[in-house]
Amino acid sequence: MAGEPRVEGSSVAHEATVLEVRHLGVEYLTGDAPVRAVDDVSLILRRGEFLGLVGESGCGKSTLCFAIARLLGDNAEITDGEILFSGKNLVHLREKQLRHLRWRELSVVMQSAMNALNPVMTVGAQLADAMRAHDKLPAREVRKRGSAVLELVGIDPIHLNSYPHQLSGGMRQRAMIAMALVFIPDLIIMDEPTSALDVVAQRSLMVQVKELQRELGFAVIFVTHDISLIARFSDRLAIMYAGEIVEMGGTRQVFEDPKHPYSRGLLGAFPSIRGPKEVLKGIPGSPPDLRHPPSGCRFHPRCQYVMDICPTAPPPAYTPRGNDLVRCYLYAGRGTPETDMEEAEDRERHALR
Amino acid sequence: MPSAEIAVPRAAAPLLEARGLTKHFRVGGIFSRHTLHAVDQVDLAIHPREIVAIVGESGSGKSTVARLLAGVYRPTAGEIFHHGRALSQMRSRRAMLAYRGRVQMVFQDPYSSLNPVYPAARGIFRALKLHRKDLGRDARRQEVLRILESVGLTPSREFIRKYPHELSGGQRQRYGFAQALASRPETILADEPVSMLDVSIRLGVLNVMAELRRQEDVSFLYITHDIASARYIADRILVMYAGQVAESGLVEDVLAGPKHPYTQLLLSAVPDPRAELDVTAADKGEPPRVIDPGEGCRFRWRCPYRIEICDRVTPALSPVGPGQMAACHVAAGVAVGESSATAAPPASGR
Numbered sequence A: 001m002a003g004e005p006r007v008e009g010s011s012v013a014h015e016a017t018v019l020e021v022r023h024l025g026v027e028y029l030t031g032d033a034p035v036r037a038v039d040d041v042s043l044i045l046r047r048g049e050f051l052g053l054v055g056e057s058g059c060g061k062s063t064l065c066f067a068i069a070r071l072l073g074d075n076a077e078i079t080d081g082e083i084l085f086s087g088k089n090l091v092h093l094r095e096k097q098l099r100h101l102r103w104r105e106l107s108v109v110m111q112s113a114m115n116a117l118n119p120v121m122t123v124g125a126q127l128a129d130a131m132r133a134h135d136k137l138p139a140r141e142v143r144k145r146g147s148a149v150l151e152l153v154g155i156d157p158i159h160l161n162s163y164p165h166q167l168s169g170g171m172r173q174r175a176m177i178a179m180a181l182v183f184i185p186d187l188i189i190m191d192e193p194t195s196a197l198d199v200v201a202q203r204s205l206m207v208q209v210k211e212l213q214r215e216l217g218f219a220v221i222f223v224t225h226d227i228s229l230i231a232r233f234s235d236r237l238a239i240m241y242a243g244e245i246v247e248m249g250g251t252r253q254v255f256e257d258p259k260h261p262y263s264r265g266l267l268g269a270f271p272s273i274r275g276p277k278e279v280l281k282g283i284p285g286s287p288p289d290l291r292h293p294p295s296g297c298r299f300h301p302r303c304q305y306v307m308d309i310c311p312t313a314p315p316p317a318y319t320p321r322g323n324d325l326v327r328c329y330l331y332a333g334r335g336t337p338e339t340d341m342e343e344a345e346d347r348e349r350h351a352l353r
Numbered sequence B: 001m002p003s004a005e006i007a008v009p010r011a012a013a014p015l016l017e018a019r020g021l022t023k024h025f026r027v028g029g030i031f032s033r034h035t036l037h038a039v040d041q042v043d044l045a046i047h048p049r050e051i052v053a054i055v056g057e058s059g060s061g062k063s064t065v066a067r068l069l070a071g072v073y074r075p076t077a078g079e080i081f082h083h084g085r086a087l088s089q090m091r092s093r094r095a096m097l098a099y100r101g102r103v104q105m106v107f108q109d110p111y112s113s114l115n116p117v118y119p120a121a122r123g124i125f126r127a128l129k130l131h132r133k134d135l136g137r138d139a140r141r142q143e144v145l146r147i148l149e150s151v152g153l154t155p156s157r158e159f160i161r162k163y164p165h166e167l168s169g170g171q172r173q174r175y176g177f178a179q180a181l182a183s184r185p186e187t188i189l190a191d192e193p194v195s196m197l198d199v200s201i202r203l204g205v206l207n208v209m210a211e212l213r214r215q216e217d218v219s220f221l222y223i224t225h226d227i228a229s230a231r232y233i234a235d236r237i238l239v240m241y242a243g244q245v246a247e248s249g250l251v252e253d254v255l256a257g258p259k260h261p262y263t264q265l266l267l268s269a270v271p272d273p274r275a276e277l278d279v280t281a282a283d284k285g286e287p288p289r290v291i292d293p294g295e296g297c298r299f300r301w302r303c304p305y306r307i308e309i310c311d312r313v314t315p316a317l318s319p320v321g322p323g324q325m326a327a328c329h330v331a332a333g334v335a336v337g338e339s340s341a342t343a344a345p346p347a348s349g350r
Helices: A061-068 A095-101 A123-134 A139-152 A157-161 A169-180 A199-216 A251-256 A261-267 A341-352 B062-069 B093-102 B122-131 B137-150 B169-181 B199-216 B227-233 B251-256 B261-269 B329-335
Strands: A017-028 A035-046 A050-054 A076-085 A106-109 A187-191 A219-224 A236-241 A244-250 A323-326 B016-026 B035-046 B051-055 B077-082 B103-106 B187-191 B219-224 B236-241 B244-250 B318-321 B324-326
Touching (some): A017 A061, A035 A076, A035 A244, A061 A219, A106 A169, A123 A139, A123 A169, A139 A157, A199 A219, A199 B261, A236 A251, A236 A261, A261 B199, B016 B062, B035 B051, B035 B244, B051 B062, B051 B227, B062 B187, B062 B219, B122 B137, B169 B187, B169 B199, B187 B199, B219 B227, B227 B251, B236 B261, B244 B251, B318 B329
Parallel strands (some): A050 A219, A106 A187, A187 A219, B103 B187, B187 B219
Antiparallel strands (some): A017 A035, A017 A076, A244 A323, B016 B035
């Protein structure tokens, strides 16, 4: 494909960090009290990194992504924090300034992207539309780049002339990803792009995204509720619960040694197709209503290791070895020099018993 | 006709049995001659206290099978037997009502299956009034409380009053099962009962099903696209592809030694954090053709073992191991020792 489409903005020197989110808070304005859907979320994404963002419905994972892309609706508001992306703080950018970034440097693949295509326009026309909205390109270049991105995602360029209904679900999803790739941005946010697909199509799409990422070097935030799906694809994992990131670390690290009780529960909630059959418990209770979040640690009403301190104050972010962050009092003292390590370990042993 | 449950020793006769079950839909305009083969020649049997899983991707016909068994659709061909009695012979409303009481259905979406303006338990009361007329007012209330407890909605005195908006998805789905239980069914047809629920609460609902089998002697047809959950809960499994049964057998046998190439593909696609990543994903998961499929194996377009006969003859289910059946020419050839020169699906355990 001879380097087409060209990597936009690649001549600018970049440091290793693509995106840095600092203490982000997002609130939804409802009838009575505002609902804090994202609370004090901080994360750093490096160039070409694949971050898996995992959580259940209502945990704020989609809200976080929309906030990063500045796509929140009128009823939501970024109340505090910063989003640093390509040298700018996105929180303070105006719509007009954002337009220069979107698609070219940051693109979003929406959930149920299958239905996000316009049914009365051909795939090619929609790709062209996106390209013309963000760049002045000659018609031939538009056509050429359209077929190049379709080829990238494994769709025959003949489908430039196809309408969405002529494509299968998996192909529509690929077409949406192709659209996000037209300018090869630095960051692509994917909000559950595979949740409407069957397992075989799902897996094939994941492999494709991973290959494209290796080839083109963009960073990915991949949102999913299915932690097992991204086990083999993401570099780092962030696990969200009730608006907070409760654990973040290297994917292997989190899988092999989940620290937060919620992560443990989540990983233990998947029956396996191999190994001995055993009765699994899942996590008792259900996720909290964010209009009335539990006091202290938001997971404490469902936690089997709950201690006296948990309901009193929200746990700070601890950094035990190998993890970027764990919000759980079990790890008090790990990585925070001022607390006595042994005391904390005793407490953990006690709690785990 | 060979049926899928030969070598499984069982004393009791099946509660519910389908033979040659077929459902075609006419598609396109009124002059269209196109036919969608949603379900073709499916045999299945559910025995007392048995959990049978049907696994397949969207469009495989698995939900249509459940709807046929529930009497929502009339089969195009084939017959459903309830305690050996053909469903098509049940003419009276009373007989059908009795059948519907014995064979209940639980639906996929617990958010749209409860009426928001009534307490969630209203459906249980109604089912009791309809199917168990012998119960008086107080006995009915007692029975509702008992049923709520059996599906884990405790304290039941609180849950009997709750409205749908006060409930989480997992709790709503438990009401779905409670409603089905009211008529004291022998069999519950559960159509993707957990796929709309969050992962942390799916297990709770699956465990309710296992518990109901143990405590209330209910058998289940569990319809799912999640093969791991099928293994977790079911005794036997039917893998469906394009309206036909591709493979059937005891769930452990099929998962340990899948013989049909589709079952093998499905198993290889299940995300497994414990397995090494295999990036040879040649198959893009394109959906099968079920409109006017014609003769020949419906999986042949995606099959790596396709041989000449696959284009001409639709493979029938044939034995490939003790109690295990697969609809595949290549697998059947291997099973009877006609090892052909072509590549055979690896029959060994994974």
